[in-house]
Amino acid sequence: MDSVSVVDVDDCHEIIDLDSDDAEDGQGQYNFNYFGAEPGVVEVNIIDLNLPPEADFNNQQEHNESNPQLAVFNNTAAEETNQQHQNESIPQPQSHHNRRLRNYERLQILCWLLDNQVNGQLKHGTITEASKQFNITRQTISALWNKAKKQKQASQPFNVDNKYINCGKKRVECPIDRIIQLSMGQRTCIRDLSSMLGLGSTTVWRMIQRGLIKAHTNPLRPGLTEKNKIERMKWVLSLLIGDSAHTKSKFYPMYNFVVLDEKWFNQTRKSQKYYLGANEVPQYRSASSSTNIKKVMFTGVVARPRYDEEGTCVFDGKIGIFPFTYQEPAKRASKNRERGTMVTKIISSINREVTRNMLIHQIIPAIKAKWPAEEGLQPFTFNKTMQRLT
Structure with missing residues (x-):
């Protein structure tokens, strides 16, 4: 009996073997085995993302019969993917541009290419047509198709997960102990604090926005002696109403x-700031x-x-x-x-x-x-x- 490889779109590291005869229904409960996990039964939806977002979900089952080699598995992946296609339709501007594709978009492109391939080869002009339809450059389409062919040759399930995980400029971190060790006079403004920490002013500002550094206004309080504190306490106690300690429960109004x-x-x-009219002469x-x-x-x-x-x-x-x-x-x-x-x-x-x-x-x-x-x-x-x- 044939088996269908199922890949999680969001995290393509868990592979399942799904019975193709049972998968023709498109929905149901199936036994699955995680690599390194306990067997279990989950709800599985086989979805073809090539259909437009406004298409009915039940109509996708017929389109899946022509290519039952690819399915999406997740406890909520089916519902989330369908909702994403309803709320976030792919824009179709006139010019191509290199944008970072999401996993469900890469899966949608791969499904479209698999539907238009003949014996593992794409027809002439298929990549150009896909580039126009999905508003992606031909180089991106070719790289996605070549990666899928290598995975098929190695008898591996199709994995469309992108590699942008730890990319981009790394966040500059500053230990809080370095800030605490500074004196109050060395951190009165962002410019002074960034100079003492050896960081940029914008970096310190971003740390303030993230809550790692907080702004504080420190008031100057009166320096009270012990005698002053005793006199204040006596005055407060004199405002209590009552004759004894048991009856003094309320303050004088x-x-x-x-x-x-x-x-x-x-x-x-x-120097004083004023707001003047257009032709008004300042005083x-x-x-x-x-x-x-x-x-x-x-x-x-x-x-x-x-x-x-x-x-x-x-x-x-x-x-x-x-x-x-x-x-x-x-x-x-x-x-x-x-x-x-x-x-x-x-x-x-x-x-x-x-x-x-x-x-x-x-x-x-x-x-x-x-x-x-x-x-x-x-x-x-x-x-x-x-x-x-x-």
């Missing part, structure tokens, strides 16, 4: 707490010194926001931002203003008295004006940053 913080800002920047900026730019201090005041039962915000908690500035009339006339015009000036020296005046004359009146009226008048507490000033 802090609805009557007001948080204040100060921040210095430069009046302007040495001329000047200063007496580009290194000693004047600074102004702001105090931001916020409280805990309030929400009603429906989740609507009735008080956003934003009290305001208060600059440490003052206004006085201009003493002299200039091209920019007349004499006596009110000019805003910066308080350059911020001391205890200036901060107290800011708190009494600006911050507290703003809190009274914006505090929710339904809560009524109640004592409120400033955060610890400003408690020493009160």
Whole structure:
């Protein structure tokens, strides 16, 4: 009884002997033997890939009867190959081009050549016709046919697996220990890190994309002494509600707490980016010194926001931002203003008295004006940053 050699398209290393009389049905369960594996029974589909992708799968059984020497075996190879032909039809541009063929495409070309051969020889013009039909150069078709003839002469099953396994440029690997041994100042940017590792900047960038190197922003935290840590812990524990350790399970809601913080800002920047119109003239900026730019201090005041039962915000908690500035009339006339015009000036020296005046004359009146009226008048507490000033 004749036997049919079956080759796995994806991994052509497992050869099976399939009974040809049973294979004429095209489908079924068959006994098989792997080389070096346990015998078993699997579902086998004999497929002719020469049919167009839109052709019905059942019609391929009749086309297989003319050439039962080649079949495809895999647990899911039949379904995957049929799906690939439905989703990925081979393009047919006008010009030939050398492209890397997939295994199922090489198998399709070999099936077509076997159907058009007579006594092991191709007819005149068959390779040219195959080149036009599959949009592949004649050299590729000839190499595939010559390889198949050598396999047949050696009594080997047809193997269309390509040899592109470990081809191409090898990936540059860098041990993580080399990165860890560098100091933080030597790896602040990709250019510095690539220079210290002896690699290209693009290679380091690809390693970042693969997750081998990760970007990290390291904040500067306050240096607390043991005394500072104890004071912070005492302040946190003082916010617990209850009389004993067993009843102190909840924190004070802090609805009557007001948080204040100060921040210095430069009046302007040495270089500032703007977006202008097509015909707009950029503004001329000047200063007496580009290194000693004047600074102004702001105090931001916020409280805990309030929400009603429906989740609507009735008080956003934003009290305001208060600059440490003052206004006085201009003493002299200039091209920019007349004499006596009110000019805003910066308080350059911020001391205890200036901060107290800011708190009494600006911050507290703003809190009274914006505090929710339904809560009524109640004592409120400033955060610890400003408690020493009160």
